[in-house]
Amino acid sequence: MALWGGRFSGDASAMFKQVNDSLPFDYVMASEDILGSIAWSKGLLRADVLTEQEQATLEQALKNLLAQVQAGEIDFLQSTEEDIHSFVESHLTDALGDLGRKLHTGRSRNDQVATDFRLWCKEHLIGLKQDLLRMLESLLKCASRHDKAILPGYTHLQRAQPVLFGHWCLAYVEMLKRDISRIDDCIKRLNQCPLGCGALAGTTFPVGRDELAADLGFDGPCLNSLDAVSDRDFVLELLFTASTGMMHLSRMAEDLIFYNSGEAGFLHLSDAVTSGSSLMPQKKNPDALELMRGKCGRVFGHLQALLVTMKGLPLAYNKDMQEDKEGAIDAVNQYHICLCIGVEVLDGLSLNLEACRKAAQQGYANATELADYLVSKGVPFRTAHDISGQAVVTAIEQGLPLEGLPISTLQSLHQSIDKDVFDWLPLEVVVNKRNQLGGTGHEMVTRALYLEHENLDKLKAALSHNMDDER
Numbered sequence: 001m002a003l004w005g006g007r008f009s010g011d012a013s014a015m016f017k018q019v020n021d022s023l024p025f026d027y028v029m030a031s032e033d034i035l036g037s038i039a040w041s042k043g044l045l046r047a048d049v050l051t052e053q054e055q056a057t058l059e060q061a062l063k064n065l066l067a068q069v070q071a072g073e074i075d076f077l078q079s080t081e082e083d084i085h086s087f088v089e090s091h092l093t094d095a096l097g098d099l100g101r102k103l104h105t106g107r108s109r110n111d112q113v114a115t116d117f118r119l120w121c122k123e124h125l126i127g128l129k130q131d132l133l134r135m136l137e138s139l140l141k142c143a144s145r146h147d148k149a150i151l152p153g154y155t156h157l158q159r160a161q162p163v164l165f166g167h168w169c170l171a172y173v174e175m176l177k178r179d180i181s182r183i184d185d186c187i188k189r190l191n192q193c194p195l196g197c198g199a200l201a202g203t204t205f206p207v208g209r210d211e212l213a214a215d216l217g218f219d220g221p222c223l224n225s226l227d228a229v230s231d232r233d234f235v236l237e238l239l240f241t242a243s244t245g246m247m248h249l250s251r252m253a254e255d256l257i258f259y260n261s262g263e264a265g266f267l268h269l270s271d272a273v274t275s276g277s278s279l280m281p282q283k284k285n286p287d288a289l290e291l292m293r294g295k296c297g298r299v300f301g302h303l304q305a306l307l308v309t310m311k312g313l314p315l316a317y318n319k320d321m322q323e324d325k326e327g328a329i330d331a332v333n334q335y336h337i338c339l340c341i342g343v344e345v346l347d348g349l350s351l352n353l354e355a356c357r358k359a360a361q362q363g364y365a366n367a368t369e370l371a372d373y374l375v376s377k378g379v380p381f382r383t384a385h386d387i388s389g390q391a392v393v394t395a396i397e398q399g400l401p402l403e404g405l406p407i408s409t410l411q412s413l414h415q416s417i418d419k420d421v422f423d424w425l426p427l428e429v430v431v432n433k434r435n436q437l438g439g440t441g442h443e444m445v446t447r448a449l450y451l452e453h454e455n456l457d458k459l460k461a462a463l464s465h466n467m468d469d470e471r
């Protein structure tokens, strides 16, 4: 039954009901709505609207409903209630009669939905953080499994300088760490409680807003009722966080798709995350990675859609804002799925060391080393760069790698080149010389991996702390 029948004599049209009802998607906030209602009943007790007995009865009925929800016993999609708030209230009224009808005193669905959705977002952001930590762990494991592997590093998709595979993994570790910290920021800002702000102007009942906030695990109450019921920044921040995280996953997917291609052949993907072609029996396609890349589109779309929805909305609540949920629910779901499949991809990935090495050696990736060698002999870098460039041209003409050029040819390019130049040019030397902080040298990467393992342990401990607080 609608919560607002008194003012109306006609029924809503079927089409209006279809466009207006949100239960088909906002039922996902059932637990949050019930917990919010329990907290509200305590507020009404503080305000002397409910007696202790009444509050206890309401709380028990709400807890019974929560148990049913958690056991998956309720088929929300069969209900004709307008939204999750009406659903919970009408359930209480069915169970408790007039006492159920007291719960909404001083409350509006506007402060209610803002509270429920903040709680939902917080819980799901914490879940995503857990997913991100799992992926981070997989990246570190993957790096350790292939700790000697050298890949060509690219700029402009041209072979540029060789890098350790572990260094590539650590690049994504950095991105994931930023994604995790974005989630922390997002939670910090959303952690204020709208309950007790009423429809827009605040409530007349002394419900104790600090206590309400504390009961629901918020840091404190929202400070302005107009803002509290109409702010959806927290959903936008969640969507931006998911979009940025998905963008990182997409870039990783793209790297791996390329490394897996017939042309590169640097790695094998496990059967678990690839599919075949219905026509071409030889094919093994990187579908999981392509979907990680492809699902970005819809997540970015949800962010854009909500920004457009919110733009120009007058204060305070408007029904447009009901459009905040489906996109956010889908974004969280897709991001979660992509993080999980990313873990499976990384755990099942193996490198073709020979192909990696061969590719890293090709393409004159040690030309910078020749220039650096000349710098070590006192030649200004610009001149050295020029000479190294000439050496590359000569080597290409002769079909040789730089280190394959006879010393006489090199000396004809610059008299300060000596035999010791060949100590500078091998692949491992090229890689390991980059041993300043942040570089791909073996020493640096080993150290970074060690530190990241330590960091992961800290992040995991902090998260389980976080989750205990939530319970």
Ligand code: ARG
Pocket: 022, 026, 083, 109, 110, 113, 317, 319, 321, 322
């Ligand atoms: N289903 C609504 C939403 O998601 C709940 C708030 C309804 N408030 C109202 N005054 N109609 O935004």
